Amino acid sequence: MRCRLIATTPTDFEVHLFHEGSLYKSYELFGAHVINENGITGTRFCVWAPHAREVRLVGNFNDWNGSDHSLVKVSEQGVWTIFVPENLEGHLYKYEIVTKNGDVLLKADPYAFYSELRPQTASIVYSLEGYEWNDKAWQRKKLRKPIYQQPMFIYELHFGTWKKKNDGSFYTYQELADELIPYILEHGFTHIELLPLVEHPLDRSWGYQGTGYYSVTSRYGTPHDFMAFVDRCHQAGIGVILDWVPGHFCKDAHGLYLFDGEPTYEYVNFQDRENFVWGTANFDLGKREVHSFLISNALFWMEYFHIDGFRVDAVANMLYWPNSDVRQPNPYAVEFLQKLNEVVFAHDPSVLMIAEDSTDWPRVTSPTYEGGLGFNYKWNMGWMNDILTYMEAAPEYRKSLHHKVTFSLLYAYSENFILPFSHDEVVHGKKSLLNKMPGDYEQKFAQLRLLYAYLVTHPGKKLLFMGGEFGQFDEWKDLEQLDWMLLDFEMHRKMDEYVKELMKFYKRYKALYELDHSPEGFEWIDVHNAEQSIFSFIRKGTKENDLLIVVCNFTPVVYHDYKIGVPLHTTYKEAFNSDAITFGGSGHINKKALAAREEPFHGKPYHVQMTIPPFGISVLRPIRKREERTDDGKEKVHRHVIGRRSR
The missing domain is CATH 2.60.40.10 (Immunoglobulins)
Structure with a gap:
């Protein structure tokens, strides 16, 4: 040592x-x-x-x-x-x-x-000194390319149940690096988000009830083993986000609860102290020593483990006093969160501070000098709840829920949002994402493909809980690994390939991420077609005419020669279609280029006529023609993709 x-x-x-x-x-x-x-x-x-x-x-x-x-x-x-x-x-x-x-x-x-x-x-007694890091290139890249105008698609996972050994035992941090990193690279996720790794008593939990805030759990190895895991992720170009719980803690006898026989880390008042929903104790955020403990803890994970960011759990539980009939703000929590974010960003301006907040508290991702809480991202829980309510409804009833899809664009730029399909949505009888979809077997897969493509084309960064990529059919199981055997079945295998292709598509077009947090990056084409449950919109990049046309059909009906208004008088080509046969779809795609016609439609000066796939999404990209002379004096026509990144 x-x-x-x-x-x-x-x-x-x-x-x-x-x-x-x-x-x-x-x-x-x-x-x-x-x-x-x-x-x-x-x-x-x-x-x-x-x-x-x-x-x-x-x-x-x-x-x-x-x-x-x-x-x-x-x-x-x-x-x-x-x-x-x-x-x-x-x-x-x-x-x-x-x-x-x-x-x-x-x-x-x-x-x-x-x-x-x-x-x-x-x-x-353990020393954290001595590990030699090899992630300087990653650290330089983070500072050189802030995430706001970059693609970010997070893979959320729980170490203990992502994958297990044949005898049911856990993989170590080093073994997980061998298994997980190639998997993340193959699928194209940019970051992983790890459910809490602070020491906690119960294997069957997700780790949100911690006892050792400075101890990375020994279930999977030593602290140096975890350093090596993060280092290898960084060397592979993968960011590492940690779920972090500064609001409440476990009440096991050896932990923080009534540490010296009286409330120490928790509130003195019983009603403020006890978290009856989770059976935990709430940190006393008005106590200055607790500030030192928690803010130091965030810096600790950054300094010793090179963690790239934190998803701060249960922010709503901190912002408002618990166990009260009146929704009363907690000024101690507001001060603590502002102070936390100021200190963390002073230490590393590239860090991701993500609020898991289910309230309508204003300016969560605004700077503290503007009166904000100082986070740089917030989970969009409203969008997630609305779109899942919409998707779980039978197609014939969706027209009455049209507002569930459109409402999110009224506030999409009020915060810097991450769109989460998280662990919370696949437990406690809620069913898996695939099983939430109504209809028969093939319709479930079609609608899940549609949902994922809608996620990718909607403004905001993205998050998906483990198993969603191949259509896990059961909800999360606390004692078992993911149902990897599903990849032996054709539709699940095709869903897995679909997610890989969708990720490539997402990264290929800057219009899908460059202006995620600016209203200039989105424009409705047709927002009113509730009767057919069809939505069309434009996603834009920073360069002029760097755009994509997105058309979503949330019913099983196929439409041919469907008219869509477009902004440019050019030819359009289908860049992505969730109904392709290779993805398990019915093959209603647009093979040929679509020439814009000089007739206004949907408030746009031109329109195209196209096939709209059932339970599907079609994305069009504009192409333009450039004429130049060849050596023999004849004209040669080149087609160039507008907005497509060079490879």
């Missing part, structure tokens, strides 16, 4: 900053650190326990007897420390806390860098 050159006792300034809520690298003060001072190598332990009468260090190095290892209280607000003149690397430990009432609690270290494999709960 590499020794850190830090003092054997905390400095007064460090302690002051911690209590002030501005010690943003509090993990360098608290926890267990092997250090060297004046030629003496030892291990310093430091913990915050403001209500404790006494704190003792216990571990396998002292037979779990702390009588000779009492910590010294160095601040009136409850910072305790001890220096043990031994290198305790790899040893197990806990804090034995004597409460004001004389009760004795055994607590894991809130700042532990590594923890025992469940069901054991001790902390482990």
